[in-house]
Amino acid sequence: MDAIILQILNGLDKGSAYALIALGLTLIFGTLGVVNFAHGALFMLGAFCAVTLNALFTLSHQVIDPSRTDFLGNPLRVEIPYLVEWFGEATGNAIIDWSVPLSILIAIPVMAAIGLAMERGLIKHFYKRPHADQILVTFGLAIVLQQVVKYFYGANPIPMPAPDAFVGTYDFGVLLGFDPFSIMYPYWRLVYFLFSLVIIAAVFAFLRYTTFGMVVRAGMADRETVGLLGINIGRRFTIMFAIAAIVAGLAGVMYTPIVAPNYNMGMNFLVLSFVVVVVGGMGSLPGAVLAGFMLGILESFASMAAVIDIVPGINQVIIYLVAIVVLLVRPRGLMGRKGVMED
């Protein structure tokens, strides 16, 4: 039983990332009708917002320490961050320690700008082109963005620690009456799960309770009619693209303490997120969220040694098997709308 609870918990954080990326993908597809293969790259760019802010916070000047030597035998140059010098050791180190959550403030405008630039500069030229063209151009864009990041940050993962306050694990085993150490779960993953719930709730609330959101939903249902009412739906859809980019970016920022970011991290999520979108139902926002969490938990279960012993390799194919079954039983996905991608 404790193993099952552990894997459910474990699937929640991965499911959170799938859900957030799939939510953005669905927003873009539902509004603009574009299959955006660069969405994983937006997740990665968000993560590198955190890396960049951390690098800025740790910008240092060198002080020579004559008592120690470097690898060439020269006096050691010790790095002192400017923040520590300006604000004192306690405050300076605290700002550096909280660089990941603080990156959210940077990531929102940066990702919005990147989203707008992507949509206005490239993707808008492909609205009326076949989906295959859209996939090709956005996939190409994703590779370009990856290589740009690799050029500046290298290929190896860059560790991004969570704030000290969230380092460590919570022993759910003791809480639920099991043996100590049987259900250990990192605090930061709990934070990530809660954060993803807040973002998902915010996006749904925005679409449901604001005039802007209502117009967007109306446009998603019938773009032509909304246009005939004199509403510039195109501009609103562009803003939705930026919002989807922000959602992906924030998912990336907060994911950095879970897996050290590298230039390729977006691709790891992209294909699975597309499966999530298809299983959830093309164009369905609740479907994307539901499928994200569901597949995250299933993937987690399939990675258990006991399961792999019975069906070797199941951990690598489970999501695709489920996708096949769902599509056979419900061709539009779990919550798909009639007419979407059926022309």
Add this chain to the structure above:
Amino acid sequence: MTLIRKPLSRRSVLRAGAAGGALLATPTIFTSRAWAQSYTNEPTGSTVTLGFNVPQSGVYADEGADQLRAYELAVEHINGEGDGGMMNTFSSKALKGNGILGKKVVYVTGDTQTKTDAARASARSMIEKDGAIMITGGSSSGPAVAVQALCQEAGVIFMAGLTHANDTTGKDRRANGFRHFFNSYMSGAALAPVLKNAYGADRNAYYLTADYNWGYTTEQAISEATEAIGWNTVNKVLTPLGAGDFSSYIAPVLQSGADTLVLVHYGGDMVNSLTNAVQFGLREAQANGKDFQIVVPLFSRLMARGAGENIKGIFGSTNWHWSLQDEGSQAFTRSFGQKYGFPPSQAAHTVYCQTLLYADACERAGTFNPCGVVEALEDFEFDGLGNGKTLYRAEDHQCFKDVLVVKGKENPTSEFDLLEIVEITPAEQVTYPHDHPQFAGGALGTCNPGA
């Protein structure tokens, strides 16, 4: 009886001199004739081209970049530029600083992308289009084995880069291929006694293993070595390459009855799996009445940097480390550090050594003919390249030398000072018979000069 000694005439002295000279020259004449046949990409001009096939993109691109720096340095030194680096400490003095056999060394580079097909394609291109006479490099065993087989078919020498799987000089060994880097068996043989001292003989180990040839051989080597000291293997789980988040594999470890986790991962996978293991509290956990421990069989400084704080106190093995105090290591670190501003990685070290060893073998053989080079390298004993006395064994073309057991440093002084050397395991302790079961199923065959 009287001995009448004839006085030496000028003619008899000349005759004796000519005969003696011919006799002395005989081996050289035979050698020259033996390698006089044509061979693939025989250099005819004033230069000789080497092919450096390293990952310039993909997950091991940083290792590849460091290897290229080392190659560039080796070429400089062989051509007589720079401070000479390890050429000054190398026990063989055949290299003269005027290139190889009087020909200036030039090079071409290829990108393996850490993919087997891409590595073969770039090696083929360097051989067929650029005329490379030797291919070297790589940061992964899959591509290394593939390129080694290609070089055997093409008739050029392959000097392997960073490849740690037993297979490279085991079941996939080839006559034209040579490996300076250590292997999985050696990691197990070096690590096991240190682990026994540190954690005792009563341990239950759980393995998470990268799902490719390096993972399989390393898992086998470490589990056999630790079982020999009394450890029990609880479970072995294969994990996909580039999984990113390993939490679903890590989470069940504490419930398995294991008290030790062995992470048979390298590069980014190791950084992520170790980070996940620490996040899930394994280092603070207790199991079977003992502190839970993590072991990483193959360490590199570049990986240690990625793992950050998580690496502290964790045991592993490595081929070489810049902090070694022998003359060769110091000379290389100084040379590399002055040129690039930071110390070299083990990936850089091994390819630098391989380049010098190839050049030296050509000089000693008096030819670039691969069969001559093979003969010169087989059972070649040398010193001064940073790992103590080393033997290039003829039976499998594997180098036998000291292996380092290292531990993540608790108080690093810089971003490069991340590993501390716990033990230098002598070569004898990591030497095995060439037909050891972990290396069974392969045969070198005969050298192929191509053409």
